[in-house]
Ligand SMILES: Nc1ncnc2c1ncn2[C@@H]1O[C@H](COP(=O)(O)OP(=O)(O)O)[C@@H](O)[C@H]1O
């Protein structure tokens with residue numbers, strides 16, 4: 001009971017103090033806000049880069065693009081040949097029409113373009129500039145390089161099999177770009193956290209000075225060190241919490257918007273962004289935690305330096 | 310029984326000033342003692358060591374069975390809760406009213422509101438300021454402000470009340486009012502040590518008087534034996 005009352009009093013004091021020096025508190029809060037926004041970018045990128053890497057590693061699909069004019073029989077022949085390669089799980093032939101129809105479903109723009117390849121609602125196959133494909137699934141990731149090589153060897157002149165691609169190839173470059181952004185933002189975060197902690201320490205220092213008399217009297221009437229120090233730590237904590245509100249909102253709504261805009265897909269149907277739920281709660285939790293830690297750390301620095309007892 | 314015992318206590322400040330020099334002194338529980346002497350003779354230093362604002366350079370200081378000289382810094386608050394202190398400059402918080410200033414000393418212990426209320430009102434009654442509980446320090450006379458400070462010092466029911474020149478800023482009549490409040494508190498069982506240079510008050514009160522000079526006890530007058538010397 002007693003502890004709860006003391007705790008309540010500390011919280012009330014800290015809260016009052018945040019608003020008593022509001023212009024100063026505001027500077028700290030803004031700094032935390034900016035820091036956490038960058039933290040948010042870094043966290044979202046990190047998780048997604050990890051996720052992409054994991055997905056790419058699971059993606060054992062190889063796509064063999066065939067010449068536009070390949071006829072069904074030739075495609076079937078190659079399909080059988082590929083099936084017999086060691087390490088191939090399954091092969092699927094996608095005709096130009098199938099591909100075109102799939103694309104039409106996925107977007108209105110495609111829909112408009114592709115309807116030009118139809119006459120009286122029927123596909124005119126020669127008009128379709130797409131390539132039929134053979135979708136090959138390898139039995140495991142370790143086999144994928146070998147299988148791709150073998151497929152290329154089936155048609156060394158590249159008369160029919162024009163291009164052999166697999167997941168990793170397509171995504172690798174974007175992943176490495178994301179990774180660079182992530183590394184930069186982590187560097188920026190570290191710098192910003194230091195600046196923020198310093199600003200908070202300064203805010204708390206001024207609070208301490210403005211309450212010198214009160215602190216002196218508290219000591220005189222027998223307040224313990226904890227009694228005196230804890231309100232300042234809470235004040236830092238509050239600054240951290242207040243500073244994390246905007247970043248959490250921006251992250252939550254922003255990520256959902258981005259996810260919906262891309263329909264979750266960035267590279268391929270297989271390589272997706274992390275679904276917003278429960279991911280945004282995790283990110284929000286991380287932001288709140290970092291805000292609180294930075295706030296407390298800043299105030300502890302000030303308390304240690306300016307509240308020698 | 311002795312509440313306080315100084316044994317061979319010396320205090321040398323960092324700048325080399327020896328403010329208290331090899332003092333032996335015992336004060337009985339329930340006593341009322343004046344400490345007098347010229348400015349700079351070490352009066353404040355002597356009592357600061359009691360509530361561990363200062364630490365003696367050597368010697369022992371026992372207060373209520375505890376050697377405060379040995380007390381670790383983080384434990385100082387424990388003896389502060391058993392000692393009330395009053396200063397010449399009152400040390401009130403201007404933004405708090407009389408009630409809040411006194412309650413301040415209890416709130417940090419997490420007492421329930423109702424208990425804080427009854428204890429604060431009791432001491433405000435004792436110092437005669439019950440009717441001014443809602444007023445702010447700036448609305449009060451110096452004597453009233455000092456009575457608020459006294460109320461705050463005793464609200465935690467300390468065994469010992471230390472006063473460092475509590476009447477230093479007050480006129481004669483007001484000073485005597487303060488003295489009668491202190492007398493009252495002393496009668497209720499609280500030991501009082503009061504530092505002052507107002508020898509007139511000291512002779513009127515007829516208490517034990519310790520006269521300091523250059524950090525040493527020049528004379529220790531038994532109760533009622535001190536007479537104002539200047540005329
Ligand atoms: N914190 C301090 N540092 C150094 N010297 C001090 C300090 N406090 C007091 N003194 C010196 O110690 C001596 C005694 O001071 P004090 O105890 O305040 O005397 P009094 O209260 O009798 O006027 C004085 O010479 C004073 O200058």
Ligand SMILES: [Mg+2]
Pocket residue numbers: 352353354473
């Ligand atoms: Mg003095």
